Amino acid sequence: MTTDFDKLIDGLPKAELHLHIEGTLEPEMMLALARRNNVTLPYATAEDINAAYQFDGLQDFLDLYYAGMSVLIEERDFHDLTHAYLDKMAVQGLTHVEIFFDPQGHTDRGIAFETVLGGITSALEEGERELGITSKLIMCFLRHLPEEEAFGALTSACQHKEHIHGVGLDSGEAGNPPANFARVYAAARQEGFIPVAHAGEEGPAAYVTDALDILQVARVDHGNHALDDPALVARLVRAQTPLTMCPLSNLRLKGIPTLDQHPIKRALDAGLLATVNSDDPSYFGGYINDNYKAVSQAVGLSAREIITLAKNSFAASFLDDYEKQARIDAVDRYVEPFTRDAD
Numbered sequence: 001m002t003t004d005f006d007k008l009i010d011g012l013p014k015a016e017l018h019l020h021i022e023g024t025l026e027p028e029m030m031l032a033l034a035r036r037n038n039v040t041l042p043y044a045t046a047e048d049i050n051a052a053y054q055f056d057g058l059q060d061f062l063d064l065y066y067a068g069m070s071v072l073i074e075e076r077d078f079h080d081l082t083h084a085y086l087d088k089m090a091v092q093g094l095t096h097v098e099i100f101f102d103p104q105g106h107t108d109r110g111i112a113f114e115t116v117l118g119g120i121t122s123a124l125e126e127g128e129r130e131l132g133i134t135s136k137l138i139m140c141f142l143r144h145l146p147e148e149e150a151f152g153a154l155t156s157a158c159q160h161k162e163h164i165h166g167v168g169l170d171s172g173e174a175g176n177p178p179a180n181f182a183r184v185y186a187a188a189r190q191e192g193f194i195p196v197a198h199a200g201e202e203g204p205a206a207y208v209t210d211a212l213d214i215l216q217v218a219r220v221d222h223g224n225h226a227l228d229d230p231a232l233v234a235r236l237v238r239a240q241t242p243l244t245m246c247p248l249s250n251l252r253l254k255g256i257p258t259l260d261q262h263p264i265k266r267a268l269d270a271g272l273l274a275t276v277n278s279d280d281p282s283y284f285g286g287y288i289n290d291n292y293k294a295v296s297q298a299v300g301l302s303a304r305e306i307i308t309l310a311k312n313s314f315a316a317s318f319l320d321d322y323e324k325q326a327r328i329d330a331v332d333r334y335v336e337p338f339t340r341d342a343d
C-alpha cells in the first residue's frame, strides 16, 4: 500500500549516516563477482542467498556478512559495489552519504588496503560528479579483533587522510567494550580523524557512556540502549550528540520483536538528534526509504516528524555548517507543497 507519507518520503532530500558499503552487496552481485573472481560460494542462486538471511542476532548476521565479502577481490569490485549503491540512492532523494568500510575484513584475506580504498573512492568521486551525491568515508575497526590490529588499519589510513574523514567501531558488540579501543581512538583523534562508534546496539547503555567518555565520539551508531538510562538521554540531548538508528536492521537482528517497538519516536520525543539509516540494506531487506516508510508506519510518525528526521540527517552529518543549512533549506523547499495545507 502506498500512503501519502510514502510520496513525501520518496523524494525527500536526505543523508544516510550509517551504511556499511559491504552490506550493500546484493545476492545477484555476489554471484556475479564469485563467477568473475573464481570464488566458490555455498549458494547457487539469489534465492538460496536470500533464504540464508534469517538471523538470530548480530553475530549470526556477521558470520554471513564476512563470508559474503570473500567475492570482493579487485579494485573494480569495490568500485562496482559502491557505484551500484549510489545508483540506487540517486532515486531515493539521497544527496549525501557517510559510508563505513571494514578494511580488516579485506586485508586479513590478503587484499591490499589501497585496493579497497581506491575502488570505493573512485566510485564516490564519480557519484558526486554524475549524481550530485556528496560523501565522506569512515573507516571502522573490527572490535572482535585485538586493538593492536586496529592500529595496523590506522597506520594505513594515515597514508590516505584526504579520503578518510573518520574512524568507527563495528562487529560483535557484546563482550567487546569501547574501553578495549581507548588507545587506538586517542591516536586516531590525534591524527585528525573524527571518531564515531557503534554502541548500544546489543550492548548496554554503559557502552554508549564509555563511547562518549573514553572514545570521545562525535556520534553514536545505533544507540538504542541509551534510552534505558534517563541520565544518559539527558546528556545526549544536552550535547545534541546524534544517534544513527537503523530500524530494519534492529528488527532483522532481533534487537526488537516487532517494528512498532522501535525507539525512534521515543528518541524524537525526548529531543534526541535521531536519524534513520539502513545499516546493511542488502542483508536487512531495505534501503533508506524502506526504513523511513516502514518505521514511520509502524510507530506512527507524523509528516512533521518525518521531515524532522530528514533535517536531522543533515544536522548530524559531518558537512560544514554552510552546507548543512543549504541542505536543510532544500528539505524546506521540497516539503512546501506537502505541508501547505497542514496546520
Ligand code: HPA
Pocket: 020, 023, 058, 065, 170, 171, 172, 198, 201, 249, 279, 280
Ligand atoms: N553492527 C555491528 N557491526 C556491523 C554491523 C552492525 O550493524 N554491520 C556491519 N558490521
Ligand code: ZN
Pocket: 018, 020, 170, 198, 221, 279
Ligand atoms: Zn552498523
